Amino acid sequence: MKATHLGRTTYSSQLVAESFLAMPIQTEPMTVNIGPQHPSTHGVFRLRVTFDGEEILEVEPIFGYLHRGTEKLAEERNYTQIVTLTDRLDYVSSMINNQAYCLAVEELLCVEVPQRAKYLRTLTAELQRVASHLMGIGFFLQDLGTLGTPLMYAFRSREKILDLFEMLCGARITLSYMRPGGVFFDAPDDFWPALDQFLRDFDTEFKELEQLILENEIVMVRTRGVSVLPLELAINASVSGPVLRASGCDWDWRKKAPYDAYDRMEFDVPTATGGDNYDRFWVRIQEIHQSIRMVRQCIQQIEPGPTRADVPLILRPKPGTEAYGRVEASKGELAFYVVSDGGISPYRMKVRSPSLMNLTVTEHLLVGWKLADMIVTLGSLDINLGEVDR
Amino acid sequence: MAVQQLSGEALAEKVSAGVPDSLDLAIDNPAENVLWVKPSRVADVASFLKTDAGLDFNFLNSITAIDYINHFEVVYHLTSLDKQHTAIIKTRLDGREELSLPSVYHLWRGADFQEREIWDLMGVSFPGHPNLKRIMLWEGFEGHPLRKDYL
Numbered sequence: 001m002k003a004t005h006l007g008r009t010t011y012s013s014q015l016v017a018e019s020f021l022a023m024p025i026q027t028e029p030m031t032v033n034i035g036p037q038h039p040s041t042h043g044v045f046r047l048r049v050t051f052d053g054e055e056i057l058e059v060e061p062i063f064g065y066l067h068r069g070t071e072k073l074a075e076e077r078n079y080t081q082i083v084t085l086t087d088r089l090d091y092v093s094s095m096i097n098n099q100a101y102c103l104a105v106e107e108l109l110c111v112e113v114p115q116r117a118k119y120l121r122t123l124t125a126e127l128q129r130v131a132s133h134l135m136g137i138g139f140f141l142q143d144l145g146t147l148g149t150p151l152m153y154a155f156r157s158r159e160k161i162l163d164l165f166e167m168l169c170g171a172r173i174t175l176s177y178m179r180p181g182g183v184f185f186d187a188p189d190d191f192w193p194a195l196d197q198f199l200r201d202f203d204t205e206f207k208e209l210e211q212l213i214l215e216n217e218i219v220m221v222r223t224r225g226v227s228v229l230p231l232e233l234a235i236n237a238s239v240s241g242p243v244l245r246a247s248g249c250d251w252d253w254r255k256k257a258p259y260d261a262y263d264r265m266e267f268d269v270p271t272a273t274g275g276d277n278y279d280r281f282w283v284r285i286q287e288i289h290q291s292i293r294m295v296r297q298c299i300q301q302i303e304p305g306p307t308r309a310d311v312p313l314i315l316r317p318k319p320g321t322e323a324y325g326r327v328e329a330s331k332g333e334l335a336f337y338v339v340s341d342g343g344i345s346p347y348r349m350k351v352r353s354p355s356l357m358n359l360t361v362t363e364h365l366l367v368g369w370k371l372a373d374m375i376v377t378l379g380s381l382d383i384n385l386g387e388v389d390r
Numbered sequence: 391m392a393v394q395q396l397s398g399e400a401l402a403e404k405v406s407a408g409v410p411d412s413l414d415l416a417i418d419n420p421a422e423n424v425l426w427v428k429p430s431r432v433a434d435v436a437s438f439l440k441t442d443a444g445l446d447f448n449f450l451n452s453i454t455a456i457d458y459i460n461h462f463e464v465v466y467h468l469t470s471l472d473k474q475h476t477a478i479i480k481t482r483l484d485g486r487e488e489l490s491l492p493s494v495y496h497l498w499r500g501a502d503f504q505e506r507e508i509w510d511l512m513g514v515s516f517p518g519h520p521n522l523k524r525i526m527l528w529e530g531f532e533g534h535p536l537r538k539d540y541l
Contacts (some may be wrong), residue, residue, distance in 0.1 A: 064526040071511075072536055235471060238450050238500025251471055257393045324467060324478075326451075337454055337465070352452040352467075360502050389526060 027052055034374075036065045043385025049366075049374070056374060059366045061359055066389035074349040079105055079180060079315040082349070086336075087174035089351060090387040092135050095128035095165075096329040098178035103259055104325025104336040105180040108317035113260070116305040117182030122261040123298035124168065124177060125327075126291040130202075131161040132330035133242075133284045133291075136382035140281055141213060143379035144222055153209045160198050167191045180315060182308030195299065202292065214285065223277035227365040227377040230275060237360040241332025242283045243381060247275035253328040264301060265294045277373075277380040284382070314344050331355050331382060351390055355383040394475045401425040401477055404445065408438045414482060429481045432464075433492035433518070439468060439477070440497050446470045447477065450498040453505060455512040457538045462489055462514060483514065486539075493518035511536035 035046035044065035050058040070089065074082050086101045087094040099121055106113060113121075138154030162172040168187055169177040177184055213219055229239070234247040244251060252269045254262045270286035272279035319342030326335035332354025341347040358381050365377050402425055406413055412431035427435045439447045451467035466479040483489045493516035494501045505516040506525040513534035516522055524531060533540055 064524075064528070067526040069535065072541075233499070235448050236499045237502075238498065249471065256474065333451065335452060335467075337452065337467070339456055348454075348456045350452065350454040356503055357500060360499055 029057055036062075043383070043388070045378075045383070045385055045388070047362075047374075051371065054370045054372075056366050056369055056371070059363045061362050063356075063359075063385065063388050066385050068390065070390045071349055071351060074346055076345060078344045079317075079346070080313060082346070083176050083179060084174070087176055088386060089353065089390060090132075090329065090331060090334070090355065090384045091173055092384060093128045093132040093330045094173065094175045095124045095177060096132075096327055096334065098176065099125050099260070100325050100327040100329065100334045101336045101338075102178045102180050102325075103327065104323045104338045105315065105317075107323035107325055108321050108338060108340055109180065109311065109315060111181050111309050111311055113182050113309055114306045115261075116186070116302060117307045117309075118261040119298050119302040120183050120187060120307060121178060122265065123295055123302070124165070124183075125260075126294045126298070127161050127164065129291045129330045130288050130295075131158045133288050134158045136284055136330070136379075137209075137213075137281060140277075140376070140379035140382070141219070143375045144219065150209060150213055153205070153212065157202055157205050157209075160201065164191065164194060164198060167194060179308060181311035182306075184308075186307045192299070195295075199292065199296065206288065210285065214282075219281075220278065222373075223281065223376065223380070225274070226277045226373050227369055227380070228274065228276045229361055229365060233361060233364060234275070237364075238357045239332070239361055240354050240357065241329070242287060243280055243332065243358050245269065245271045246279035246283045248273045253326055253333060257326070259327060261298065261301070265297055267294050277376055280380040280382075316342060316344055318342060326352070329354055331384065331387070332358060334387075351387075353387040353390060355381075355385075355387040359383060359388060392474075393469070395423050396475050396477045398423055398425050401445075404442065405435055405438060408442060409434050424478045424480050427479055427481045429464075429483050429491055432479075432481055433494055433497075435479065436466070436494045436497055439479070444473075445477075446473050448472065450494070450500045450504075451476075453494075453501060453508060455508045455514050455536075457512065457536070459486075459538055461485070462512070464491055464508070464514065466494075486537075489514045490517055492516070493522075495519050510534070513537060 029050050029052050031050045034049055036044045046062040048060040048062060049056055070085050073085055083098055083101060086097040089097050134154040134157055138151035141150040165175055166172050169175050169184060229247050231247040231249055234244050248271060250269045250271045255269055267290045270283050272283055317340035319340060322339040324335055324337045326333055334354055335352035337350040338346045339348040366374055402413055412428055412435050414426040414428045439445050447468040447470045449469040449471050451469055454465045456463045462483040464481050469476045491514055493505055503525060505519050506522060508514050509522055510524040510526055511534055523529060
């Protein structure tokens with residue numbers, strides 16, 4: 001009984017399997033709209049993606065949902081007021097935006113910034129880079145599906161940096177701490193002990209985070225070799241910042257054209273050669289170490305003195321002058337191209353936004369990969385839509 | 391080693407030898423670090439700047455357009471990552487209607503979004519760009535808002 005029964009069932013299931021295998025599988029490409037609400041909690045970004053099953057066939061990034069016309073608004077504000085507009089570009093690294101804009105205006109006016117202001121700028125810009133990278137790392141892991149834990153670890157340290165900024169200028173996100181000619185206020189007396197305390201805490205906190213994620217097997221398996229960006233394409237597509245450095249180019253404007261106090265800072269430029277999601281993530285972690293190193297040097301080297309050059313409230317650069325003030329922002333090369341006609345506001349202000357330029361390679365990075373990798377890859381680019389759309 | 395800004399004169403010498411009759415000499419130029427190029431020859435000059443072994447501009451930093459009412463200026467900021475120098479290339483488009491400039495998309499992929507943005511907000515079109523449509527605003531939007539006469 002057993003034999004015949006089993007024999008019959010085996011035979012029939014084999015027949016079914018064979019007939020299925022002989023049938024060609026029909027799949028149909030499907031176009032899906034991802035976003036515009038928070039595809040990876042980085043902002044209102046929309047992707048039109050065509051899938052074959054789970055595999056990505058075509059990608060079209062669509063943006064502009066956060067377009068506020070910053071460049072047009074700048075033509076109606078005076079030079080000092082524009083600092084507040086720059087806060088709202090990459091709103092997780094406003095310090096660095098302020099810095100780039102102020103450098104451009106100072107170049108227009110030929111103003112020399114006092115030493116103490118240069119150090120304060122370098123210090124705050126590096127703290128801001130740490131905050132921005134922590135957020136980048138946290139959300140990258142969140143996109144991987146870690147559901148909160150590393151994100152909260154990252155935010156724990158970021159909050160403390162925001163507290164420090166609050167001591168400096170009263171704001172936490174939209175800082176407007178820097179002004180053409182220097183910084184708005186000198187740091188209050190209780191800022192320095194608080195900064196020391198932060199650095200002490202940060203060492204242990206960040207070590208904890210690193211132990212949790214850096215050699216994590218799941219992170220490695222999900223990100224190693226995924227969405228590789230070849231160096232040649234990266235350069236050709238004007239990609240900059242950690243994304244470029246993860247592909248093997250050690251280009252960093254803080255080294256190549258030092259501004260503020262960077263010529264007196266000792267730091268390394270971390271690079272990787274793989275150009276995959278893991279390398280982009282790894283480069284950011286290493287940059288945090290370098291930034292903390294620079295913060296320590298700033299504390300050692302800073303000396304008392306004035307914090308703002310003697311500039312009038314209403315600035316009038318000479319007509320026909322122009323400046324391209326660029327910095328190495330947390331996302332890449334951020335530049336403000338300001339053209340003056342002698343008036344109290346710029347004739348034209350262009351923002352060269354690193355996030356927008358880094359998105360040029362989206363299609364190359366995503367096509368051929370699976371749906372689950374898509375959000376992770378976007379997270380590894382660490383874009384900020386305030387800056388993409390402007 | 392810090393990055394060096396190439397002077398307009400040094401660039402003009404090399405470019406006029408490499409791409410004859412491409413420079414716009416009619417413009418009285420107060421800034422000394424700018425190279426003025428004829429609008430029709432922009433792509434040729436860009437190609438020379440990118441491929442010439444001594445210049446080797448492999449990185450396009452930004453493209454910008456400026457509205458001067460009677461004419462438009464388009465500005466290219468370039469960097470050579472290997473030779474460690476930068477350059478500013480400008481071109482001048484007369485008039486306000488039907489402005490166009492050869493695309494440099496085939497040389498630098500980085501021109502993709504920036505040329506689209508200039509088309510969207512300034513109304514300068516780039517023949518040769520494979521996907522020249524609005525980027526910040528939606529299709530069907532009327533006008534180019536960064537122009538001085540828009541608002």
